[in-house]
Amino acid sequence: TQLLEQSPQFLSIQEGENLTVYCNSSSVFSSLQWYRQEPGEGPVLLVTVVTGGEVKKLKRLTFQFGDARKDSSLHITAAQPGDTGLYLCAGAWWGRGSARQLTFGSGTQLTVLP
Amino acid sequence: DTGVSQDPRHKITKRGQNVTFRCDPISEHNRLYWYRQTLGQGPEFLTYFQNEAQLEKSRLLSDRFSAERPKGSFSTLEIQRTEQGDSAMYLCASSPDRVLTEAFFGQGTRLTVV
Numbered sequence: 001t002q003l004l005e006q007s008p009q010f011l012s013i014q015e016g017e018n019l020t021v022y023c024n025s026s027s028v029f030s031s032l033q034w035y036r037q038e039p040g041e042g043p044v045l046l047v048t049v050v051t052g053g054e055v056k057k058l059k060r061l062t063f064q065f066g067d068a069r070k071d072s073s074l075h076i077t078a079a080q081p082g083d084t085g086l087y088l089c090a091g092a093w094w095g096r097g098s099a100r101q102l103t104f105g106s107g108t109q110l111t112v113l114p
Numbered sequence: 115d116t117g118v119s120q121d122p123r124h125k126i127t128k129r130g131q132n133v134t135f136r137c138d139p140i141s142e143h144n145r146l147y148w149y150r151q152t153l154g155q156g157p158e159f160l161t162y163f164q165n166e167a168q169l170e171k172s173r174l175l176s177d178r179f180s181a182e183r184p185k186g187s188f189s190t191l192e193i194q195r196t197e198q199g200d201s202a203m204y205l206c207a208s209s210p211d212r213v214l215t216e217a218f219f220g221q222g223t224r225l226t227v228v
Contacts, residue, residue, distance in 0.1 A: 102217055
């Protein structure tokens with residue numbers, strides 16, 4: 001069973017601060033996605049990374065995929081209260097044949113205080 | 115709205131009753147997933163359909179759980195003889211049949227077993 005570890009589990013910061021959350025696995029990902037989830041809603045896809053070393057930016061969010069494709073990070077610059085939510089990473093491993101299901105980490109609960 | 119639709123959004127049931135949830139995926143998506151999420155955790159994979167074929171089931175899916183996707187369109191998830199431990203958010207996601215496993219989630223069905 002491939003496991004995804006996310007850290008930190010909880011993060012509370014002031015508006016305007018920067019932060020980084022991490023997603024790690026002992027296995028090589030085929031692809032990795034980041035989602036944001038608000039209470040009572042389903043996860044919303046933010047980005048997909050595929051290539052080792054890949055960096056993608058989405059406004060103030062920067063996503064990086066590790067060179068070995070075993071880890072990823074999400075960096076938020078100048079956090080705003082609207083960034084509050086549960087950030088989930090999810091990985092897919094093609095080695096499982098036709099099963100293309102995603103395995104999720106337990107998430108980082110981010111609270112940005114005004 | 116052409117996103118993934120789930121019904122109902124909330125369900126309260128008494129222990130021992132049967133419940134059924136429905137998911138309507140994005141119309142052009144061949145893959146459909148069911149996940150379960152408890153408070154403070156990431157979604158856990160339950161089962162996966164490629165068109166109408168159920169290709170994988172998690173060990174979490176006990177014999178009280180059954181899922182169908184007739185004609186490869188909408189899907190239903192039934193839980194028989196519900197237990198308090200079944201209380202969770204049940205999430206449906208769909209994905210196009212491409213190399214990348216990008217899942218698009220519905221808003222979920224919150225089940226409370228009393």
